[in-house]
Amino acid sequence: MAGNHTVWIVLQHRDGQLHRGSREAIAAGQRLAAAIGGAAEAVLLGLGTSSLAESAAAFDLARVRHADHPHFTHYTPGGYVGALAPALRAESPAFVVLPHTYQTVDFAASLAQASGAGWLPEVTGIESGEGGLTLRRPILGGKLEAQLRVRGEGPMVVSVQSGAFSADTATAGSAPIEPFPFAAEAATPDREILGVEAVAGEKLDLTKAEIIVAAGRGVGGADRMGPLRELAAALGAEIAASRPVIDNGWLPRDRQIGSSGQTVAPRLYLAAGISGAIQHTVGMKGSQVVVAINKDPGAPIFNLARYGIVGDLHDILPALTKAVREAKGG
Amino acid sequence: MRIAVCVKQVPDTEARLRVARDGKWIEEEDLPFVLNESDEYALEEALAITEKVGGEVVVFSLGPERVKEGLRKALALGAARAVHLNDPVLAGGDAVVTGRALAAAIARESFDLVLTGSQSDDLGWGGTGSVIAGVLGWPSAWLVMGVTLEEDGRHARVTREMESGMNEVFRLALPAVLQVQAGLNHPRYPNLKGIMAAKKKPIDELGAADLGLAAAAAGSSGSRLELVSVAFPSSGGGAEMLEGDAETVARSLIEKLQREARVL
Ligand SMILES: Cc1cc2nc3c(=O)[nH]c(=O)nc-3n(C[C@H](O)[C@H](O)[C@H](O)COP(=O)(O)OP(=O)(O)OC[C@H]3O[C@@H](n4cnc5c(N)ncnc54)[C@H](O)[C@@H]3O)c2cc1C
Ligand SMILES: Nc1ncnc2c1ncn2[C@@H]1O[C@H](COP(=O)(O)O)[C@@H](O)[C@H]1O
Numbered sequence: 132m133a134g135n136h137t138v139w140i141v142l143q144h145r146d147g148q149l150h151r152g153s154r155e156a157i158a159a160g161q162r163l164a165a166a167i168g169g170a171a172e173a174v175l176l177g178l179g180t181s182s183l184a185e186s187a188a189a190f191d192l193a194r195v196r197h198a199d200h201p202h203f204t205h206y207t208p209g210g211y212v213g214a215l216a217p218a219l220r221a222e223s224p225a226f227v228v229l230p231h232t233y234q235t236v237d238f239a240a241s242l243a244q245a246s247g248a249g250w251l252p253e254v255t256g257i258e259s260g261e262g263g264l265t266l267r268r269p270i271l272g273g274k275l276e277a278q279l280r281v282r283g284e285g286p287m288v289v290s291v292q293s294g295a296f297s298a299d300t301a302t303a304g305s306a307p308i309e310p311f312p313f314a315a316e317a318a319t320p321d322r323e324i325l326g327v328e329a330v331a332g333e334k335l336d337l338t339k340a341e342i343i344v345a346a347g348r349g350v351g352g353a354d355r356m357g358p359l360r361e362l363a364a365a366l367g368a369e370i371a372a373s374r375p376v377i378d379n380g381w382l383p384r385d386r387q388i389g390s391s392g393q394t395v396a397p398r399l400y401l402a403a404g405i406s407g408a409i410q411h412t413v414g415m416k417g418s419q420v421v422v423a424i425n426k427d428p429g430a431p432i433f434n435l436a437r438y439g440i441v442g443d444l445h446d447i448l449p450a451l452t453k454a455v456r457e458a459k460g461g
Numbered sequence: 462m463r464i465a466v467c468v469k470q471v472p473d474t475e476a477r478l479r480v481a482r483d484g485k486w487i488e489e490e491d492l493p494f495v496l497n498e499s500d501e502y503a504l505e506e507a508l509a510i511t512e513k514v515g516g517e518v519v520v521f522s523l524g525p526e527r528v529k530e531g532l533r534k535a536l537a538l539g540a541a542r543a544v545h546l547n548d549p550v551l552a553g554g555d556a557v558v559t560g561r562a563l564a565a566a567i568a569r570e571s572f573d574l575v576l577t578g579s580q581s582d583d584l585g586w587g588g589t590g591s592v593i594a595g596v597l598g599w600p601s602a603w604l605v606m607g608v609t610l611e612e613d614g615r616h617a618r619v620t621r622e623m624e625s626g627m628n629e630v631f632r633l634a635l636p637a638v639l640q641v642q643a644g645l646n647h648p649r650y651p652n653l654k655g656i657m658a659a660k661k662k663p664i665d666e667l668g669a670a671d672l673g674l675a676a677a678a679a680g681s682s683g684s685r686l687e688l689v690s691v692a693f694p695s696s697g698g699g700a701e702m703l704e705g706d707a708e709t710v711a712r713s714l715i716e717k718l719q720r721e722a723r724v725l
């Protein structure tokens with residue numbers, strides 16, 4: 132009988148593979164279980180996914196429970212919440228851990244609402260100290276970090292931010308595989324999936340660029356892109372951008388960097404007027420050298436930059452272009 | 462078609478933030494507030510749909526008195542009416558209690574569609590819309606990048622963003638809750654006529670009692686999460702900050718990129 136010190140880890144998969152975030156969720160789930168003196172176990176919903184259950188069983192988990200059913204051919208919130216909520220209510224584990232992805236966030240709060248649980252997304256740290264267990268997450272676009280404590284009765288559904296818990300720290304083991312109890316008629320898909328398509332206009336490949344000059348909302352408008360273009364030309368760089376620049380139509384969508392854009396790792400990434408929200412930085416944090424120009428000294432982008440300049444980008448960029456031209460000429 | 466749109470007022474992303482004295486939240490005095498970015502897209506989508514097929518848009522916001530400013534903007538943009546959940550008992554809640562309160566207010570009327578933003582720029586639970594859907598028993602979708610109503614008026618074709626530049630397309634049954642992602646349309650700006658018209662449009666106020674919510678189950682008391690502290694993140698490695706006038710920092714940066722980092 133699962134007690135209320137249990138930690139569930141719900142695994143995400145696609146195209147016959149565990150999502151990379153699922154291993155990070157296992158690592159985080161094991162950490163949480165250790166912190167509350169309980170045991171972690173995994174849940175997998177899919178069709179023909181026995182081999183994935185087996186790969187999950189190679190971790191140190193109390194068990195892996197697997198529901199193999201046509202209702203899970205495609206992920207749908209109706210299928211997932213319908214399958215998970217009754218068992219969650221019945222067993223009341225302390226935590227349900229998910230990787231923080233576009234799929235899990237799509238259903239997690241509905242799951243929490245349906246099973247008398249709470250919802251705590253984007254966890255980046257787990258600390259157990261004198262004051263008990265606290266969980267950390269970014270707020271206000273990453274400008275601040277919050278420490279939160281869980282209170283009250285019932286499970287807490289948490290999602291863990293990509294990269295916050297290294298998959299390498301998940302401990303190996305050998306777990307039994309058991310069927311996950313669910314009622315198929317309660318777990319019916321509530322979407323008719325029509326297909327998957329590439330985001331319109333996604334053609335340009337920025338992953339090969341050696342130098343990228345990236346514009347953020349701070350640039351201020353399509354008509355104010357000139358200095359950035361000139362710097363890019365002087366450096367022989369590609370131009371890229373944060374999402375609001377694209378959403379506002381200042382640049383085409385195929386130049387977006389981040390979780391819903393491209394992931395790049397150039398030699399040099401120069402971010403101008405970009406605050407450094409996690410959805411942006413996941414797409415560029417692998418860059419060899421990051422330079423940030425921002426008028427706000429508290430902008431989180433400075434935390435991952437090697438060099439920072441506080442100031443108005445409309446003053447700094449033309450000066451940089453001039454300095455590049457001088458350096459190249461001399 | 463009657464559409465409910467949930468709009469939240471959040472601190473302007475441009476604003477400099479200060480941690481409040483108790484260390485549990487930010488100093489809100491003098492802080493500029495704006496409508497949450499994705500909510501502006503949700504509102505635009507709702508207005509565009511009703512302009513096409515007829516109907517009206519009602520906006521809902523939970524928050525203190527200042528929230529009226531955001532609601533007035535939504536009215537100026539074309540919403541017919543506003544509902545303000547204005548009660549300290551409802552304040553300070555997580556996504557679950559906030560979503561339940563909004564759902565209770567929405568359920569007092571009859572709607573074909575609820576649109577929300579995908580994520581609030583302050584707390585960013587990314588879940589309030591899903592909770593509303595759960596309470597109403599409607600299907601929902603997060604990160605909606607396209608909505609097409611089908612001829613039968615009972616289904617919608619929805620495009621939803623996935624990671625790495627792909628979209629998923631599916632049909633779902635109405636009524637539904639669609640959580641709109643920034644970028645799906647081009648939000649309009651308020652004009653003078655709209656601003657004048659907004660002054661005559663009603664803003665109804667509701668409190669916890671009107672919604673049948675017990676104080677213990679609402680707002681911060683009903684919340685499963687307690688904010689222990691907020692703080693500026695400690696710098697990762699921390700950038701080397703270059704100082705001086707534009708020309709000085711520019712020269713020094715290029716030199717460092719050439720000689721120190723060796724990337725130019
Ligand atoms: C599901 C989801 C997916 C997302 N995917 C992505 C994604 O793929 N890519 C992405 O980038 N974002 C994405 N976002 C949005 C992300 O959360 C942030 O909102 C976004 O990255 C912020 O962009 P920004 O830094 O340009 O704008 P802001 O956060 O508004 O920052 C603008 C910055 O410019 C500075 N500034 C203003 N004027 C000047 C000036 N004159 N000189 C110098 N500095 C100035 C300001 O101080 C501020 O730091 C996503 C969000 C969600 C919810
Ligand atoms: N206090 C609120 N009042 C009105 N709508 C809200 C409120 N909080 C959240 N929402 C809606 O729910 C969406 C997601 O918010 P969140 O779950 O906080 O990320 C927002 O974009 C709003 O549309």
